[in-house]
Amino acid sequence: xxxxxxxxxxxxxxxxxxxxxxxxxxxxxxxxxxxxxxxxxxxxxxxxxxxxxxxxxxxxxxxxxxxxxxxxxxxxxxxxxxxxxxxxxxxxxxxxxxxxxxxxxxxxxxxxxxxxxxxxxxxxxxxxxxxxxxxxxxxxxxxxxxxxxxxxxxxxxxxxxxxxxxxxxxxxxxxxxxxxxxxxxxxxxxxxxxxxxxxxxxxxxxxxxxxxxxxxxxxxxxxxxxxxxxxxxxxxxxxxx
Amino acid sequence: xxxxxxxxxxxxxxxxxxxxxxxxxxxxxxxxxxxxxxxxxxxxxxxxxxxxxxxxxxxxxxxxxxxxxxxxxxxxxxxxxxxxxxxxxxxxxxxxxxxxxxxxxxxxxxxxxxxxxxxxxxxxxxxxxxxxxxxxxxxxxxxxxxxxxxxxxxxxxxxxxxxxxxxxxxxxxxxxxxxxxxxxxxxxxxxxxxxxxxxxxxxxxxxxxxxxxxxxxxxxxxxxxxxxxxxxxxxxxxxxx
Numbered sequence: 001x002x003x004x005x006x007x008x009x010x011x012x013x014x015x016x017x018x019x020x021x022x023x024x025x026x027x028x029x030x031x032x033x034x035x036x037x038x039x040x041x042x043x044x045x046x047x048x049x050x051x052x053x054x055x056x057x058x059x060x061x062x063x064x065x066x067x068x069x070x071x072x073x074x075x076x077x078x079x080x081x082x083x084x085x086x087x088x089x090x091x092x093x094x095x096x097x098x099x100x101x102x103x104x105x106x107x108x109x110x111x112x113x114x115x116x117x118x119x120x121x122x123x124x125x126x127x128x129x130x131x132x133x134x135x136x137x138x139x140x141x142x143x144x145x146x147x148x149x150x151x152x153x154x155x156x157x158x159x160x161x162x163x164x165x166x167x168x169x170x171x172x173x174x175x176x177x178x179x180x181x182x183x184x185x186x187x188x189x190x191x192x193x194x195x196x197x198x199x200x201x202x203x204x205x206x207x208x209x210x211x212x213x214x215x216x217x218x219x220x221x222x223x224x225x226x227x228x229x230x231x232x233x234x235x236x237x238x239x240x241x
Numbered sequence: 242x243x244x245x246x247x248x249x250x251x252x253x254x255x256x257x258x259x260x261x262x263x264x265x266x267x268x269x270x271x272x273x274x275x276x277x278x279x280x281x282x283x284x285x286x287x288x289x290x291x292x293x294x295x296x297x298x299x300x301x302x303x304x305x306x307x308x309x310x311x312x313x314x315x316x317x318x319x320x321x322x323x324x325x326x327x328x329x330x331x332x333x334x335x336x337x338x339x340x341x342x343x344x345x346x347x348x349x350x351x352x353x354x355x356x357x358x359x360x361x362x363x364x365x366x367x368x369x370x371x372x373x374x375x376x377x378x379x380x381x382x383x384x385x386x387x388x389x390x391x392x393x394x395x396x397x398x399x400x401x402x403x404x405x406x407x408x409x410x411x412x413x414x415x416x417x418x419x420x421x422x423x424x425x426x427x428x429x430x431x432x433x434x435x436x437x438x439x440x441x442x443x444x445x446x447x448x449x450x451x452x453x454x455x456x457x458x459x460x461x462x463x464x465x466x467x468x469x470x471x472x473x474x475x476x477x478x479x480x481x482x
Contacts, residue, residue, distance in 0.1 A: 013259035014348060020258065057480060082357045088365030088478050095470035096482055105358035107255060109348045116323045117346035124329030125378065126386050128369045128395060136479030137366065145367050148393035152386045154369065229336035237329050238377030239298060241337055
């Protein structure tokens with residue numbers, strides 16, 4: 001059996017019971033070095049297959065081969081493995097490699113949910129997830145999605161909002177949103193949520209300091225009803241109170 | 242402390258470690274009867290405040306009052322409490338009641354993530370969450386969001402897709418999507434995920450049988466690249482394989 005396991009945002013507390021059980025049970029763990037470190041205290045006696053950044057295809061093939069040989073193996077992702085994680089790639093490759101193995105995707109808490117909980121309750125109405133990384137999706141397609149989401153007043157969660165290789169994507173995305181959203185729209189930043197050095201920041205589109213945002217930050221841009229009370233970011237569901 | 246706890250889709254396995262710990266720790270649990278039943282084996286010796294459907298405001302006020310009195314209390318939601326759950330309402334009410342209590346939102350696995358994992362990996366590219374319940378949001382606003390999401394080729398997760406009170410919202414939403422999406426677009430249905438009688442169905446917009454959909458179903462409509470392989474619904478992330 002090949003388990004594709006989401007570890008949650010970072011802390012053991014936010015892993016699901018099933019993810020913990022699978023990690024304990026399997027003999028071989030496949031993963032990116034940073035994620036393997038998140039569970040380093042659970043690895044005694046286990047076989048590890050660790051690769052670096054951009055080693056996703058190599059890791060996935062290795063995990064599929066191990067599972068095809070009849071051994072239980074877990075390939076790990078941070079957050080939820082099915083959201084910008086390893087699940088899609090592994091299933092795509094298994095099919096292309098003609099390996100009809102048993103696969104179980106073990107759900108996890110994705111980064112936006114962890115960040116939202118730390119910020120308050122910003123995702124109480126309809127929302128989108130958009131990755132601002134244009135490695136895999138053309139930047140024009142991403143911009144169209146930002147435009148559509150802002151126009152229809154979705155709450156918008158931005159994954160991979162800013163890195164050294166693309167310092168301006170976040171600013172460009174916010175400028176598109178300003179065609180429809182007020183500059184005073186509430187924005188929440190969750191940086192390193194559930195890890196050491198976690199920081200939450202609540203600001204607005206116009207006051208957002210891009211230097212506060214890096215690749216481990218989730219940016220949540222509110223809808224027109226999102227507000228701040230007692231230091232918490234709240235998107236009303238619509239109850240009459 | 243007031244804990245707002247997401248129980249995940251249903252099974253104990255998909256609860257986070259923190260949710261389990263909080264439920265064990267607190268003396269008083271506040272919740273809707275159906276969700277309290279999900280954890281009935283953990284309730285020995287505890288005080289319960291259970292209300293029926295539409296009792297959300299009453300439940301929230303009660304939980305806030307208990308926390309304000311200095312007692313630890315947990316109010317529970319299914320899925321993640323911050324996604325169409327109890328977190329927003331509790332935080333809104335606490336602010337309106339001028340109760341500056343300590344609150345911790347404990348993240349959970351939301352229904353779409355549970356359904357996606359059971360179906361394969363349909364959420365590997367940008368996606369939206371839209372609730373088709375027009376109790377809280379005007380139907381015109383919901384339709385505009387469906388239109389915008391379909392036009393920009395988001396994967397679309399529909400919450401509350403169909404009930405006796407609104408038998409036609411799903412059909413109307415799918416008809417809007419057909420302005421932009423092919424009738425052959427892959428659709429995944431996750432019904433009662435992680436509960437008894439769980440059923441996954443993979444179909445297309447044109448072949449979807451509305452009778453397969455009720456309030457405990459999550460409907461995931463793919464983007465133009467979503468496909469089926471080995472009985473799994475996969476949205477490619479964009480790797481060149």
